[in-house]
Amino acid sequence: MVRLNLVLLLVLAACALGLVTSQHQARRFFGELEQEQERSRQLGVEYGQLQLEASTWAVHARVERIASRQLHMRVPEAKRLQIARPQEAAK
């Protein structure tokens, strides 16, 4: 009887220790998960900011300004335009 009780006590102690360890592990993994989720949010934010930056650089007013002032581009005069029509080209 005493022996059985001792065995049960040992089993109980082992279970208790196991519980503590797994709880600890669960918390640790949860912390990691949180960190990764935070990272994914951060990346999402960065994506949004990059999108914003891209469209700020690509604003038409800016593109037009650079094209005309820095690159000296302009719309060709109408008399220098030649309109190509697909059906005419096929003939």
Place this chain on the structure above:
Amino acid sequence: MNFAASPVLELTLPVWRSRFLLYVFVAGFALLIGRAVYLQGLNNDFLQAKGESRYSRVMEIPANRGRILDRNGEALAISTPVKSIWAIPGEAQPSRRQLARLASLLEVPQGEIEKRLADTGRDFVFVKRQISPETAERVAGLHIPGIFESREYRRYYPSGDVTAHVLGFTGADDVGQEGVELAFQDRLAGKPGSRRVIKDRLGQTVEDVESIKAAQDGNDLTLALDARIQNLAFSQLKAAVVQNRAKAGGVVVLDVDTGELLALANFPTYNPNNRSKLAGAQLRNRAMTDTFEPGSTLKPFTIALALEAGRVRPESVIQTAPGTLSIGGATIRDAHVERSLTVAQVIQKSSNVGAAKIALGLSPESMWEMFRDVGFGSAPGLGFPGEATGKVRPYRSWKPIEQATMSYGHGIAVSLVQLARAYSVFARDGELVPLSLVRVDTPPVGRRVMAPKTALAVRAMLEMAVNRDGTAPRAQIMGYRVAGKTGTAHKEENGAYAPDKYVSSFIGFAPASHPRLVVAVMIDEPSAGRYYGGTVAAPVFAQIMAGALRTLDVAPDAPMQPIELPPEGQEVKESV
């Protein structure tokens, strides 16, 4: 020595004393057990809550507001998180030095922070909202317990003042307050979720207890707007308003086939990214919410009605000499006196007398119906906040002189969007198209308001107005046939027409052989000398239309010949 025989021990106490003490202890014990059962079993809410407030927190899961895109997927409005600093007043006990650092970092008076932290009855208090992530990082570097940061959203508009009036803006909580942001609030808004978590002593989340509500991001919204045409319209309008020293101006560009709003620009405007110095005049979306007396741009509708009723034919001759017409004591004048004009020439030369004479042969009721049919006096139905309905008075109250002036656009008020939409009737062979702010994939069905024959006849007259001998030679575009009409109207001030204040407008469409776009231009109070629609608004129209047609790769329908302008000073002057 026999201690056991000590006489002291011989003393016997009365039994009731020990009994009494026993009962006292038992009673006390029962009381404690009862209290414990009461607190932990029966009425445990209070303690449970107190305990939970030590470790459990409900965290908000933020949701993104949807983006607003132009028809080609270019981003026009994006929300991006900024940081906010908040505190749990009961737990935040910064030292004096920390508090001073915090105050200087956040640029908030120290006393203000102290006041907020003193409010220990609350679980949550904002210290400062919407700060840059860099500042937030430095605040986190102070390691003050009980002070936390959270994400919030701020809306950015990359194209700034160009699209300001269409998009509108959002307030501090990312809730739409103007324009599309307000009109499509439900679709754009994300629904933030929340979850319950357990936090440890350091404020770190250690366990997820339950998800109360999942977060739902807002939907992206694809507008009908074309950013390229919008930019073109805005820059041309701005240049024209500045050059003519005008008070304001507006441009509307519509797609004839789909009724989509491709561009809507107003000037003056504002930068939606920095709204600290906003005046009411900058905020007004004139093209949509303001009405004006359109003037001669309404003549084509009178003529269309007369054609439809069979009263006149395009080549019928109207006597316009001596250039004035008296009705009930009032006189209608033409700026450009001709002996007689055909109906087509009434449009081409924009004769008030001609239009009035034609109108007097029509019933007030039919004119009223025509105005209502093409959308005047009712909201254009874009769903935009504050759309103007305009003003068309009931025909029963019209006097003959009023009917005559209404034929050339006086005594009636419309918005620029309404006017542009009404012109789609001529561009679509007699159908009025429903407008749309968002991109449409299947062309909508128009409502027929006049016979195709009538619309085509008026279209031919509108083409005549845009040539050498019309009122708008400057609306011509090389390579394309253009149809359109000028408008020049005195502004009404305090119930009378101001002699020196005008609204100049031009509404037209191209290519005339198969119209693709309607462009409406309105310049309010040009004061640099010129004020005719043909000289102020028509060139803006030509620039915008030419650029837009090129952008959309519309095939030219006219030979590439230089446009012909009449000699200086010999332009046909429009009747005002």
